[in-house]
Amino acid sequence: MAFAAVETGRRRRRQRQHAPTLREVAERAGVSTASASRALARPALVSADVHSKVLDAASALAYVPNASARALSSSRAELAGMVLPSDANPLTLRALRAFERDLGAADVGVLVAISSKARSAADCAHWLESRGAAAIALFGAMDTVGPVEVKHPCWAIVDLGFDRAVELAARYLHDLGHRRLCLVDEPAMGRSVQLLFALSDLVEVRIDSYDFRSVHPKEFGRQVVERWMALGADAPSALVCSSDLVGASVLRACLDHAIGVPRDVSLVAVGESGVATLTQPALTSIRIAAEDAGAAAARTILALLGDRTAVEARPGVKLVLRESCAAPR
Incomplete structure (x- = not known):
C-alpha cells in the first residue's frame, strides 16, 4: 500500500510538471501570449478568429487556467x-x-x-x-x-491633422491671391517634406522655425516680425502660424511695428485654444477636431x-x- 501511494504521488507530480502552459497554448494557436490570455479571459477584446484558434489550442492541449493567476490578472487593468x-x-x-x-x-x-x-x-x-x-x-x-x-x-x-490644416490654409490664401507664404513653426514639430510638395503647385512656401519655449510669447512674436521685415520685397504676403497663441504673439508684434493686419500681411492660425477670438483683429484659423x-x-x-x-x-x-x-x- 505504501509503495502504491508513493507511485501515485509521483504520477501526480509528473502530471503537474507536464501541465500545458499558456505559452504553449499561444504557440499552438500562432498568437502572442498576451492575445491568448485575452482570448481566454476577455474574449471581447480579440477577433473571432483569434478567439477560435486559442480555444481550439487550449482544448487540444487540455489546458486548465491557473485560478489564482486568472483572478490576479482579471483584477488588473x-x-x-x-x-x-x-x-x-x-x-x-x-x-x-x-x-x-x-x-x-x-x-x-x-x-x-x-x-x-x-x-x-x-x-x-x-x-x-x-x-x-x-x-x-x-x-x-x-x-x-x-x-x-x-x-x-x-x-x-x-x-492630429496639422499637415491637412496647413494645406487648407494655403489653399484658402491662394484663392485670395497670395502666392508666397511662410509657415511659422517650432523645430520640434519637424513638418514633413511631403507637405511642401503638396503645396508646391499652389504657392511658394518657406518654413521658419523658432524655439517658442525658450522666450516670452511677446518676444517670439517680435522675432518673427523682425525676420519678416528683413526680407523686404521678398517677404511673404501671408503667415500661417502653428497655433493661435503664436498667431496672437505675431499679431501683437505687427501692431507694435505699425504693420497692418490684414492690410500689409495676412495671418492664419492652425488650431484653436480660444485665443483666436480674443485678438483685434480676430484671427482666421483652422479648427481641428482634436x-x-x-x-x-x-x-x-x-x-x-x-x-x-x-x-x-x-x-x-x-x-x-x-x-x-x-x-x-
Missing part, C-alpha cells in the same frame, strides 16, 4: 502607453483627454512617457513596452521615430490589443473665417 512631445500644445492635450477617457471606459490603464532632445519618442516607446504596455500611441512624434519603427505592429502614430483624433487613437489601441486590424481615422479640419486675412495689395 490592461496597459497601453502614450508618448508625448515635451512641447505638447492645447490641441494635443484635448486629444489626450479623449484618448484616456475612452481607454479608461474599456478598463485599459495608460502609462505616459515624454520625449525630449535627450530621449527620443522611440526610446520612450521601448521603455513603455518594458513596463508592460502592450500597445503604444505616439502623439506628434512622427519625426523622431525611424521609418522602420513607424511600422511596429504595436505602435500607432496619432494624426477630440476625434484622441478617440480614433483609442480605437486603434483597442484594436491592437485585440489583434484586430486598426482602421485609420483622421480628424476633421475646418476653416473659420474672421478678420486677419485679405487679398494681398
Whole structure:
C-alpha cells in the first residue's frame, strides 16, 4: 500500500510538471501570449478568429487556467502607453483627454512617457513596452521615430491633422491671391517634406522655425516680425502660424511695428485654444477636431490589443473665417 501511494504521488507530480502552459497554448494557436490570455479571459477584446484558434489550442492541449493567476490578472487593468512631445500644445492635450477617457471606459490603464532632445519618442516607446504596455500611441512624434519603427505592429502614430490644416490654409490664401507664404513653426514639430510638395503647385512656401519655449510669447512674436521685415520685397504676403497663441504673439508684434493686419500681411492660425477670438483683429484659423483624433487613437489601441486590424481615422479640419486675412495689395 505504501509503495502504491508513493507511485501515485509521483504520477501526480509528473502530471503537474507536464501541465500545458499558456505559452504553449499561444504557440499552438500562432498568437502572442498576451492575445491568448485575452482570448481566454476577455474574449471581447480579440477577433473571432483569434478567439477560435486559442480555444481550439487550449482544448487540444487540455489546458486548465491557473485560478489564482486568472483572478490576479482579471483584477488588473490592461496597459497601453502614450508618448508625448515635451512641447505638447492645447490641441494635443484635448486629444489626450479623449484618448484616456475612452481607454479608461474599456478598463485599459495608460502609462505616459515624454520625449525630449535627450530621449527620443522611440526610446520612450521601448521603455513603455518594458513596463508592460502592450500597445503604444505616439502623439506628434512622427519625426523622431525611424521609418522602420513607424511600422511596429504595436505602435500607432496619432494624426492630429496639422499637415491637412496647413494645406487648407494655403489653399484658402491662394484663392485670395497670395502666392508666397511662410509657415511659422517650432523645430520640434519637424513638418514633413511631403507637405511642401503638396503645396508646391499652389504657392511658394518657406518654413521658419523658432524655439517658442525658450522666450516670452511677446518676444517670439517680435522675432518673427523682425525676420519678416528683413526680407523686404521678398517677404511673404501671408503667415500661417502653428497655433493661435503664436498667431496672437505675431499679431501683437505687427501692431507694435505699425504693420497692418490684414492690410500689409495676412495671418492664419492652425488650431484653436480660444485665443483666436480674443485678438483685434480676430484671427482666421483652422479648427481641428482634436477630440476625434484622441478617440480614433483609442480605437486603434483597442484594436491592437485585440489583434484586430486598426482602421485609420483622421480628424476633421475646418476653416473659420474672421478678420486677419485679405487679398494681398
